[in-house]
Amino acid sequence: xxxxxxxxxxxxxxxxxxxxxxxxxxxxxxxxxxxxxxxxxxxxxxxxxxxxxxxxxxxxxxxxxxxxxxxxxxxxxxxxxxxxxxxxxxxxxxxxxxxxxxxxxxxxxxxxxxxxxxxxxxxxxxxxxxxxxxxxxxxxxxxxxxxxxxxxxxxxxxxxxxxxxxxxxxxxxxxxxxxxxxxxxxxxxxxxxxxxxxxxxxxxxxxxxxxxxxxxxxxxxxxxxxxxxxxxxxxxxxxxxxxxxxxxxxxxxxxxxxxxxxxxxxxxxxxxxxxxxxxxxxxxxxxxxxxxxxxxxxxxxxxxxxxxxxxxxxxxxxxxxxxxxxxxxxxxxxxxxxxxxxxxxxxxxxxxxxxxxxxxxxxxxxxxxxxxxxxxxxxxxxxxxxxxxxxxxxxxxxxxxxxxxxxxxxxxxxxxxxxxxxxxxxxxxxxxxxxxxxxxxxxxxxxxxxxxxxxxxxxxxxxxxxxxxxxxxxxx
Amino acid sequence: xxxxxxxxxxxxxxxxxxxxxxxxxxxxxxxxxxxxxxxxxxxxxxxxxxxxxxxxxxxxxxxxxxxxxxxxxxxxxxxxxxxxxxxxxxxxxxxxxxxxxxxxxxxxxxxxxxxxxxxxxxxxxxxxxxxxxxxxxxxxxxxxxxxxxxxxxxxxxxxxxxxxxxxxxxxxxxxxxxxxxxxxxxxxxxxxxxxxxxxxxxxxxxxxxxxxxxxxxxxxxxxxxxxxxxxxxxxxxxxxxxxxxxxxxxxxxxxxxxxxxxxxxxxxxxxxxxxxxxxxxxxxxxxxxxxxxxxxxxxxxxxxxxxxxxxxxxxxxxxxxxxxxxxxxxxxxxxxxxxxxxxxxxxxxxxxxxxxxxxxxxxxxxxxxxxxxxxxxxxxxxxxxxxxxxxxxxxxxxxxxxxxxxxxxxxxxxxxxxxxxxxxxxxxxxxxxxxxxxxxxxxxx
Numbered sequence: 021x022x023x024x025x026x027x028x029x030x031x032x033x034x035x036x037x038x039x040x041x042x043x044x045x046x047x048x049x050x051x052x053x054x055x056x057x058x059x060x061x062x063x064x065x066x067x068x069x070x071x072x073x074x075x076x077x078x079x080x081x082x083x084x085x086x087x088x089x090x091x092x093x094x095x096x097x098x099x100x101x102x103x104x105x106x107x108x109x110x111x112x113x114x115x116x117x118x119x120x121x122x123x124x125x126x127x128x129x130x131x132x133x134x135x136x137x138x139x140x141x142x143x144x145x146x147x148x149x150x151x152x153x154x155x156x157x158x159x160x161x162x163x164x165x166x167x168x169x170x171x172x173x174x175x176x177x178x179x180x181x182x183x184x185x186x187x188x189x190x191x192x193x194x195x196x197x198x199x200x201x202x203x204x205x206x207x208x209x210x211x212x213x214x215x216x217x218x219x220x221x222x223x224x225x226x227x228x229x230x231x232x233x234x235x236x237x238x239x240x241x242x243x244x245x246x247x248x249x250x251x252x253x254x255x256x257x258x259x260x261x262x263x264x265x266x267x268x269x270x271x272x273x274x275x276x277x278x279x280x281x282x283x284x285x286x287x288x289x290x291x292x293x294x295x296x297x298x299x300x301x302x303x304x305x306x307x308x309x310x311x312x313x314x315x316x317x318x319x320x321x322x323x324x325x326x327x328x329x330x331x332x333x334x335x336x337x338x339x340x341x342x343x344x345x346x347x348x349x350x351x352x353x354x355x356x357x358x359x360x361x362x363x364x365x366x367x368x369x370x371x372x373x374x375x376x377x378x379x380x381x382x383x384x385x386x387x388x389x390x391x392x393x394x395x396x397x398x399x400x401x402x403x404x405x406x407x408x409x410x411x412x413x414x415x416x417x418x419x420x421x422x423x424x425x426x427x428x429x430x431x432x433x434x435x436x437x438x439x440x441x442x443x444x445x446x447x448x449x450x451x452x453x454x455x456x457x458x459x460x461x462x463x464x465x466x467x468x469x470x471x472x473x474x475x476x477x478x479x480x481x482x483x484x485x486x487x488x489x490x491x492x493x494x495x496x
Numbered sequence: 497x498x499x500x501x502x503x504x505x506x507x508x509x510x511x512x513x514x515x516x517x518x519x520x521x522x523x524x525x526x527x528x529x530x531x532x533x534x535x536x537x538x539x540x541x542x543x544x545x546x547x548x549x550x551x552x553x554x555x556x557x558x559x560x561x562x563x564x565x566x567x568x569x570x571x572x573x574x575x576x577x578x579x580x581x582x583x584x585x586x587x588x589x590x591x592x593x594x595x596x597x598x599x600x601x602x603x604x605x606x607x608x609x610x611x612x613x614x615x616x617x618x619x620x621x622x623x624x625x626x627x628x629x630x631x632x633x634x635x636x637x638x639x640x641x642x643x644x645x646x647x648x649x650x651x652x653x654x655x656x657x658x659x660x661x662x663x664x665x666x667x668x669x670x671x672x673x674x675x676x677x678x679x680x681x682x683x684x685x686x687x688x689x690x691x692x693x694x695x696x697x698x699x700x701x702x703x704x705x706x707x708x709x710x711x712x713x714x715x716x717x718x719x720x721x722x723x724x725x726x727x728x729x730x731x732x733x734x735x736x737x738x739x740x741x742x743x744x745x746x747x748x749x750x751x752x753x754x755x756x757x758x759x760x761x762x763x764x765x766x767x768x769x770x771x772x773x774x775x776x777x778x779x780x781x782x783x784x785x786x787x788x789x790x791x792x793x794x795x796x797x798x799x800x801x802x803x804x805x806x807x808x809x810x811x812x813x814x815x816x817x818x819x820x821x822x823x824x825x826x827x828x829x830x831x832x833x834x835x836x837x838x839x840x841x842x843x844x845x846x847x848x849x850x851x852x853x854x855x856x857x858x859x860x861x862x863x864x865x866x867x868x869x870x871x872x873x874x875x876x877x878x879x880x881x882x883x884x885x886x887x888x889x890x891x892x893x894x895x896x897x898x899x900x901x902x903x904x905x906x907x908x909x910x911x912x913x914x915x916x917x918x919x920x921x922x923x924x925x926x927x928x929x930x931x932x933x934x935x936x937x938x939x940x941x
Contacts, residue, residue: 065564103542165747287640410858
């Protein structure tokens with residue numbers, strides 16, 4: 021395979037390319053799906069191919085093939101080169117890549133427990149066991165549907181470019197997800213989609229404590245459904261659970277800090293950013309607002325050590341103590357901003373171009389206990405989990421609708437409230453933080469961006485956060 | 497490549513049977529495509545793909561396996577099949593198993609290939625240039641967007657004796673134009689390459705951007721809402737996915753507590769899965785089980801006419817396949833909404849207090865069974881009062897339920913638009929749609 025990649029580099033250089041990059045990318049996946057404990061089937065696949073990028077005349081050509089022979093790869097190089105050449109006449113601002121340190125390295129994520137250390141039958145049995153444990157835990161409501169999946173995947177890459185990069189990596193990932201429907205016809209239904217994910221192996225199954233957590237959730241949702249009240253309408257304190265905080269920082273800090281978005285490259289797809297190129301150093305929140313994106317967290321879902329352009333990864337402090345501090349860069353955006361790439365170029369598969377992506381984004385935790393966040397709240401709401409959310413295409417106005425939510429009275433959690441909606445601007449969120457606890461937790465997600473859309477595995481996380489003086493909306 | 501692809505699908509089916517599987521279906525997809533992505537009114541990247549993929553459906557003693565790979569080497573595929581056979585011994589019978597259907601006569605769709613698209617794949621710079629030029633005929637700041645051209649082939653063989661092939665072309669393009677604080681976006685999805693269609697996309701986006709140039713803060717309330725084909729297309733894609741019988745089976749559908757024949761929408765509303773309309777991108781003559789597709793209403797004059805089925809969901813729900821396989825998940829091929837008789841101006845004149853929403857994104861549901869959702873507008877949004885557009889507004893959310901939205905459809909346009917883009921994944925042909933009394937929302941702080 022490496023020979024094919026090296027031959028692609030030398031062929032493009034012969035054609036006159038200023039820069040060329042060849043990436044072998046292989047994703048293999050196995051997934052079990054069950055409904056109400058019964059296995060529906062097994063699915064999976066192997067998706068492998070080669071991606072080529074060529075820079076010529078200030079235009080960028082990308083080509084991809086999964087026909088892995090010399091002729092096909094040569095044709096892919098020629099196509100990428102010809103396209104760059106043909107479109108170079110339309111370029112008003114020729115594309116350049118900044119100089120970067122190029123990695124020359126091999127790295128693997130080694131699971132503590134390999135996927136094959138557990139039989140397929142045991143994995144099927146695990147899904148069946150989850151259903152057995154959850155199906156009768158509600159007293160009045162029913163659980164008509166409990167869909168589960170278990171997935172294991174391996175992502176392997178070899179990246180070589182004309183600037184000297186050679187990166188060979190192997191990252192296994194594991195995931196479990198479910199759709200739980202709790203139905204009480206007099207009051208309707210509650211639905212919960214949730215997924216766990218990480219890099220590594222079967223060691224995560226114990227960590228996730230699936231059965232206990234799912235049973236607790238089902239019991240809780242029955243109560244929310246039957247007993248849940250409307251949230252208060254006046255401005256109150258809101259404690260936002262770490263699950264929602266993680267999503268908020270992903271959506272309202274990570275995405276708007278992507279330098280390609282700031283420069284308008286994604287304007288017709290994922291949108292632009294409220295952050296403009298000159299806003300480094302401007303205040304977006306108070307001193308609690310420190311958001312970090314770090315690809316190097318061991319065993320994380322978004323783990324990598326070098327990006328698809330061969331640049332070493334590192335932690336990026338996007339907002340620091342309330343100030344816009346750093347953007348996510350690839351080598352092109354770094355050249356525009358006259359800075360260094362911080363290694364954010366990722367592609368999800370062999371047919372995706374590397375674009376700027378997050379990895380593991382989180383709000384910096386504090387020192388308080390959760391109870392300390394609660395203690396001086398006279399009246400408030402604690403939103404622990406969510407289902408519905410969205411944010412505008414500049415990442416300013418956002419909405420999160422609570423699923424498991426509680427009324428807080430005089431520092432204590434009281435009855436459930438149903439469907440409270442936190443609808444808030446980015447600046448208001450980061451400016452109204454009144455306290456953060458020390459309970460940093462991460463949640464798995466697939467982040468979508470690009471054209472064709474590429475979903476990359478990420479974590480997002482944070483502690484529990486108290487916001488002052490927030491008016492919630494109610495979803496009827 | 498028809499003969500090569502069919503020869504391979506037949507051989508792989510044969511290999512699966514000799515390896516011990518009871519049944520097999522094998523689909524090979526091959527495509528060549530090119531895409532020019534545009535940002536700041538210039539190409540940001542020109543992308544090309546050459547792809548062949550093999551998908552296998554295998555059954556042994558009612559145990560189900562589905563596997564995708566990209567090798568076309570029969571030896572390698574044989575090795576994969578042998579491994580899968582070993583795996584099958586460890587599985588339990590699937591409750592959704594039913595035998596693959598007996599083949600039926602397939603009438604091919606005419607005119608599914610446009611040679612102009614095949615030619616343009618080799619050099620897509622001309623379509624890109626048209627988009628950039630046409631959008632800048634209006635006084636706007638800049639555009640972003642893309643044009644994508646593809647030639648697709650699929651071959652399918654099943655162990656019941658179906659051996660089928662189809663090729664088709666596909667154009668997708670969308671442009672977003674920016675003018676001051678205003679923006680406009682429009683899209684097209686088509687079988688055929690037409691410079692006129694590309695120009696219309698660019699010109700429409702630019703006109704909206706100009707008209708929305710100085711937007712004021714919007715005020716959330718309950719409104720009559722005119723949904724552009726971009727917005728209605730997005731929301732009806734969600735409805736169409738929920739009409740898959742598998743979505744109902746998995747507890748992810750507003751139709752979970754409904755039956756065929758129930759009133760689920762306004763009487764004026766008919767939504768087709770127009771699978772056999774060759775003009776529509778996404779149309780196809782046969783499904784993944786080798787059955788002929790059928791153009792049929794999902795919702796007919798407000799009544800739920802059918803869920804979308806493959807033979808498995810049909811067997812579970814004691815009905816017939818609707819030709820929408822997906823081996824596991826039945827899906828709509830291409831959507832069409834029956835026209836009404838209103839012009840856009842007539843619709844606007846009907847609105848006492850409302851909004852015209854030209855584009856949206858990020859539709860998410862709090863609950864798929866109840867259909868509680870919100871989506872946020874992007875691009876030109878106009879406030880309407882007493883039958884006239886008063887001013888452009890900044891973003892609002894539409895935050896209501898899908899059942900109420902369908903029931904409150906009041907008026908349908910008399911002109912079709914063919915829409916396909918990021919937020920309208922299933923190609924959809926539809927007019928403007930006016931819905932009454934729908935809630936909107938906005939940040940409180």
